[in-house]
Amino acid sequence: MRALLQRVLEAKVVVDGETTGEIQHGILVFLGIGKEDDLVKGKKLIDKILKYRFFDDEQGKMGWNINQANGGLLLVSQFTLMAQTQKGLRPDFGPAMPPNDAKALYEELVSYAKSQFDNVQTGIFGADMKVHLVNDGPVTFNLEIE
Template sequence: MRALIQRVKHAKVEVDGNVIGQIEQGLLVFIGLGKTNTLQTAEKMLKKILAYRLFSDDGDRMNLNVQQVNGGLLLVSQFTLMAETRKGLRPDFGPAMPPDEARELFSQLVAHAKNVYPNVQTGSFGADMQVSLQNDGPVTFMLDMD
């Protein structure tokens, strides 16, 4: 599982011109699910995302997590994060979880996130989404978890 996390001033996801998920200050998180990932993997990743310290404290150091700043969490499924890109000029999506399984696991991840954190928004699994954001910093990290 991979999560590309971006600290944002605001972010939104649109499908067919309609806003389906939107946050102010917080984290925009693109989630890539691999074939071997489980609900336990997803829960562990969510715990790390919520605790990851990338917001500034009073001393302007990255010491605060999204929960401590009462930030939003916008979760967006993105299978392309799982692409194998080391060889050739075309991405290999073989490592990505099949769509039906990924839809179910992403849905479970979102349900768990909403259960443990009150400010969660999402994109739409498998949809052609338009994602807009204002990256704060910019601050962007790739988190990997097996």
């Protein structure tokens, strides 16, 4: 399971002209789910994201997590994160979990995230999403759980 985290001043997801999720200051998470991933790994990743010290504290160092920074969390499914890109000129999506299984797991992870944190927004799994963001920093991290 992979997550690309971006610290944002604002972010939103638009599907068919409608905003499906929107946050101000917080973390935009692009989430990739692989064939071998499960709810245990997903919960571990969500817990890490929520505890990850991503925001500046009083000393200007990355010492605060999303809760301490009063931020929002925007979760967006993105199977392309699972692509193998080491060989050739075309991505191989073989490592990605099949869509029906990935959707069920993604929905469980969203529910878990909402049970752990108050300000969680989402995109729509499998939709053609337009993601708008203002990256803060820029600060971007790639987290993987195996």
